[in-house]
Amino acid sequence: MKFEFEIEDGDFAKAGTASSQVKHILKQLNVDTKIIKKTTVAIYEAEVNVVAHAVGGGTLTADINLERIVVEVVDQGPGIADIPQAMTEGFSTASPEVISMGFGAGMGLPNMRKNADKLEITSGVGEGTRVVITNYI
Numbered sequence: 001m002k003f004e005f006e007i008e009d010g011d012f013a014k015a016g017t018a019s020s021q022v023k024h025i026l027k028q029l030n031v032d033t034k035i036i037k038k039t040t041v042a043i044y045e046a047e048v049n050v051v052a053h054a055v056g057g058g059t060l061t062a063d064i065n066l067e068r069i070v071v072e073v074v075d076q077g078p079g080i081a082d083i084p085q086a087m088t089e090g091f092s093t094a095s096p097e098v099i100s101m102g103f104g105a106g107m108g109l110p111n112m113r114k115n116a117d118k119l120e121i122t123s124g125v126g127e128g129t130r131v132v133i134t135n136y137i
Contacts, residue, residue: 001025001064007050007073009057012101018060019043022071025064035135038115039069042133045108045115046073052098053077054128071133080123087113 003025005018023040043060050058054077063070080086086093087109094104113119116133123129 003062003064005060005062007047007054007058007060007075009051009054009077012048012051012103015048015051016044018047018062022062022064022069025062026069029064031069031137035069035137039071039133039135042112042115042119042135043071043073045111046071046131046133048103049073049108049129049131050075050077052094052103058128067137069133069135069137073131073133074128076128079125079127080121080129081125083121083123 003022005021007018008014019040022043023036026036026039047060050073054075056076058073058075058077061072085091088106089110090106092099092104092106098104109121112131112133117136118134120132121129
């Protein structure tokens with residue numbers, strides 16, 4: 001089963017909509033609650049990164065089968081200049097406005113890594129970012 005969601009840039013009120021909907025789907029499929037939790041945490045972090053950084057928003061596609069959950073998040077934002085540095089806990093490029101709303105603590109990518117069985121990130125400055133989160137059922 002494949003599901004696609006649009007993520008709007010700058011709309012923090014809607015951040016988490018896709019992760020909530022995926023959580024609901026996984027519950028309906030009787031996926032183990034530990035897998036649901038780690039998957040939704042990883043998806044939420046990806047959503048917030050798109051909302052905070054990607055002018056023009058992005059898309060989230062969830063591909064779910066009996067063996068695995070694969071979530072792909074793609075945006076056309078500014079891209080990540082240094083992925084290893086961005087994976088460092090506490091490193092953030094969030095704007096002061098985003099930080100004042102309680103986001104941008106530099107835990108998004110590290111939390112994705114902690115809650116994914118497999119995490120792939122491809123990005124380039126001016127090229128946007130593609131994140132693929134895989135969790136096995």
